[in-house]
Amino acid sequence: MKQLLKLTDENYFSLEADQQYMSVSQYKNFLKCESSALAQIQGKYTRPKSDALLFGSYVHSWLDGTIEKFKEENPELFSSKGATKGQLKATYQNANEMIKVLENDPFVMMALQGEKEVIMTGELFGSPWKIKMDVYNPQFGRFADLKTVKAIREKYWSDDIGYCSFVEAYGYITQMAVYSEIEKQNRGGDWLENFIVAVSKETPPDKAIITIDEESLAHELENIESKMERIIALKSGELEPKRCEKCEYCRRTKKITNVIHYLELIG
Numbered sequence: 001m002k003q004l005l006k007l008t009d010e011n012y013f014s015l016e017a018d019q020q021y022m023s024v025s026q027y028k029n030f031l032k033c034e035s036s037a038l039a040q041i042q043g044k045y046t047r048p049k050s051d052a053l054l055f056g057s058y059v060h061s062w063l064d065g066t067i068e069k070f071k072e073e074n075p076e077l078f079s080s081k082g083a084t085k086g087q088l089k090a091t092y093q094n095a096n097e098m099i100k101v102l103e104n105d106p107f108v109m110m111a112l113q114g115e116k117e118v119i120m121t122g123e124l125f126g127s128p129w130k131i132k133m134d135v136y137n138p139q140f141g142r143f144a145d146l147k148t149v150k151a152i153r154e155k156y157w158s159d160d161i162g163y164c165s166f167v168e169a170y171g172y173i174t175q176m177a178v179y180s181e182i183e184k185q186n187r188g189g190d191w192l193e194n195f196i197v198a199v200s201k202e203t204p205p206d207k208a209i210i211t212i213d214e215e216s217l218a219h220e221l222e223n224i225e226s227k228m229e230r231i232i233a234l235k236s237g238e239l240e241p242k243r244c245e246k247c248e249y250c251r252r253t254k255k256i257t258n259v260i261h262y263l264e265l266i267g
């Protein structure tokens with residue numbers, strides 16, 4: 001078997017890394033739309049950078065101590081005209097408020113103590129996987145992930161489960177399950193305690209430290225296992241990907257081949 005790429009901060013998000021390894025975001029992409037996920041891995045399609053992604057990255061740059069560098073590299077964080085020219089845009093002033101809320105909470109700062117942005121790899125359900133933990137603290141028996149979210153206690157919609165929490169809607173159980181298992185493979189022993197440190201975009205920001213129980217993690221790993229055979233076959237080209245016909249990629253590449261009944265539009 002071919003030697004796998006050794007992952008670093010520089011190549012972690014590269015196409016080569018995504019081709020050789022599964023990641024939680026790649027797995028979620030495959031569940032959303034196989035065609036889009038495959039086109040992204042093959043370098044044929046890049047998803048547009050969303051504002052939410054940039055926002056999350058800004059708050060994460062505070063966590064790993066690179067916020068000044070992040071500001072220099074992303075001039076779009078600053079207003080470019082009018083009376084506020086040169087100032088941080090209102091959205092990012094709000095992000096600073098969220099950061100302040102985290103900094104002022106001793107329990108949060110304790111949960112975020114540890115090594116930052118730790119990369120690990122492992123083998124799971126017939127494929128190599130890569131993970132990147134926001135905060136790794138095996139001495140204290142835990143790892144943590146920082147999440148910015150619209151509202152912590154709001155109901156979110158998921159096509160699979162209906163109304164649920166943001167933790168389920170955004171696939172964070174999947175993330176914590178894979179991270180727990182890959183980390184355990186690297187260290188030996190039992191799963192670490194997992195923390196989702198959440199801060200909301202509301203004024204004033206809400207905050208919570210959330211954990212997922214082992215039974216839910218184990219159940220989620222079984223769920224992932226049941227889907228991996230198809231994903232591995234899709235990645236190797238043995239199976240043809242299905243188009244969802246709804247996502248950005250499918251809309252971009254759509255060719256109409258038949259007429260549909262109006263009841264097909266929803267559901």
Ligand SMILES: [Zn+2]
Nearest residue numbers: 033244247250
């Ligand atoms: Zn699609």
